[in-house]
Amino acid sequence: MKVKVKVRRFNPEQDRRPYWSEYTVEAEPTDRVLDLLVYIKGYLDGTLTFRRSCAHGVCGSDAMVINGRNRLACKELVKDTGRQVVVEPLRGLPVVRDLVVDMEPFFRKYRSILPFLINDEPPPYTERLQSPEARERFDDTTKCILCAACTTSCPSFWANDSYVGPAAIVQAHRFIFDDRDRGAQARLAILAEADGVWRCRTIYNCVDACPREIDITTAIGEVKKLMLVEG
């Protein structure tokens, strides 16, 4: 079938303002939106610019706005988008070129919550023991691929880009609820600041946006609750 793909374009080297390009592509219902973009770049318009790598929803390169919702282009199939596909860059991060946004502000927030195991106790020669139940406690938030789909879907983040955002809170949750970690207090202190968890208004856009189906709002809620208990 024929699919019409409309892409928001902007190349700061030559464009004064963003514009739309339209392409018509022959596609199967099982094709990924990424397949359409790759075809366009290869055969119709080599200047169309986007990130991609693994093409099956694991590396997190190709988050973008597809028909108004934050999606990975490699996990969104034509059978679900229909014959009209509108593609835009993620909102709330500076556009570098076309669908490529500057990820550095996003990774800065990620780094701010101390995203590494904190535990100075000397480990045993073999593994530290951890019960399957303790491991399960933070399983959901270990799935995060740092694609930024959640953070850039969040109206609180759009309104105030100093908000740490759902992805960084998910990453903090992964350590705070790991019983091998000793850094919860430090992370909670960071997240208790004005740009921390309390900017979350439980709008649930992040849950819809997450390609890994992480229950992000629940994770944020658990961090908030712990903060109140520990506070």
Place this chain on the structure above:
Amino acid sequence: MIHRFDVIVVGAGGAGLMAALHASARAKTAVISKLYPVRSHTGTAQGGIGAALGNMEEDHPEWHIFDTIKGSDYLADQDAVKIMCEEAVEMVYDLEHMGLPFDRTPDGRIAQRPFGGHTNNVTKQPVRRACHAADRTGHMILQTLYQQCIKNNVVFFDEYQVLDLLVNDEGRVAGVTALHIDSGELHVFHAKATIFATGGFGRLWKITSNAYALTGDGVAIAYRRGIPLEDMEFYQFHPTGILGLGILLTEGVRGEGGVLINGLGERFMPRYAPTVKDLASRDVVSRAIYLEVRAGRGINGKDYVYLDVRPETVNKYFEQDGIKNPDGTPRRITAQDIRRKLPDISDFCKTYLQLDPIKSPLPIQPTAHYAMGGIPTNVNAEVVVDSRNTVLPGFYAAGECACVSVHGANRLGTNSLVDILVFGRRAGQNAAAYVAHADWPALPAAADGPARAALDAIRGGTGREVVAQIRADLRALMMDNVGVFRTEALLAEALSKLADLKERYRRISIMDKGKRWNTELLEAWELGCMLDLAEVTARAALTRTESRGAHFREDFPERDDVNWLKHSLAYREADGQIRMDTKPVTLGLYEPAKRVY
């Protein structure tokens, strides 16, 4: 712009990050990567990392060593295998100490599952050796290593494409030239030690599990700078890629009890591997699938078979085979077990096949997956440049781009993750030790000249050939002619057609003449790397007139230890022609024997 670091690491997957962690502890180090580190392909590894912890049943590093050597069809260098399998145990504990969230046994230890070719050497039955975090073990390894790099303030140059290895007049390696993708400017990285951890090149084939990024840049750059490539004829096809897409469905599916079923509804692997059946090594299983399809026993006579992990199927064969849990009770699985242990696999099948693995068998075909060959190194991860293993000082390689060789003619599942950690660490440690006493190699004059000329040539091209079309033709050719089954006629035809493709490549042009984020330019440059590596692969495959591991010649169907128990080396001559040579295999532990699973 010129940067100066004691150690430059190129690539930020598992091998690169491990090297960077260890090098940066003692030397001024930077990592250059064309992707953000967390986008690297290590993150797509699924089933597990092999280490003989013995957490679930008896196991020993010696058994892991033997399985790896047998899996390699006796082409692996046995001293390197011994190091890898022994250090694997410590590496897994290190990862746990760094915070990696492994799945756990009821008593809190790291959980392990069976994987292809990993056996109890006494009973010959599959052994639980693959340490796992659900079916996203690679994702957790990549994230954990990146977290440690953040903790240790490792310096990153993200989204820089390395284009050239700098070799000066004295023949010393002096760093790299890289393109800053965002600005389009060339940067020279002057270094005492350069570590390549640039990954593989599965994009050479039409059906592949590999990410778009895996175009073999690092391997091609080394080759163009006169470093021979080792064992390039050995390329692994993973048996279970999603039909048409090539997306990997981990061997862990079979580790959890999944079986391969042909068009007659028959479980066919017992005919090819009577003892370990569906858990034979990958070369054996991929060939078996092709043979079933050729015999007209594909699904509906087509070119694929089923991977069946429905609980009723799995439990039927568990019962038939008398499979037991570690405590001696009969092993059984439930739908919930599959969802819990294989969540990503379930998600991939739902997204890309619209199938639930609990309810439907999954259509699969072999998918181009892993390069056993690459840049030759010794066990210290130092690059070696001839059949006498002469070291090229200041240049290191680790991970898939390197050939130590621990995988020989066929890699066992889980061993790539062991390889990147063990030899990534060795590369980092040895590079740091080297730079402590080495003086600075002189930068070549106009160091970025060759890279600039290469990009300008592409930018200035005015021909009518289309990069995407040449790439598609290349990938189809490699799939048809340089795949699982090979013959002299197929390979000779491949070489002739590759020459045509290279000729067409000289006549390309691109639309995008800009600087910022010019990925059209980079894709065109990457295609040049792919063409070089395809030619070396086909030529090495034509030269090796025997069948061993992943390299199967229908016109030479037997292994030939008299003439071919040796590594191949492919040199690029000044005129661009390929010269083939060989180098001895290091034995010493196990004499080559017939390989039966």
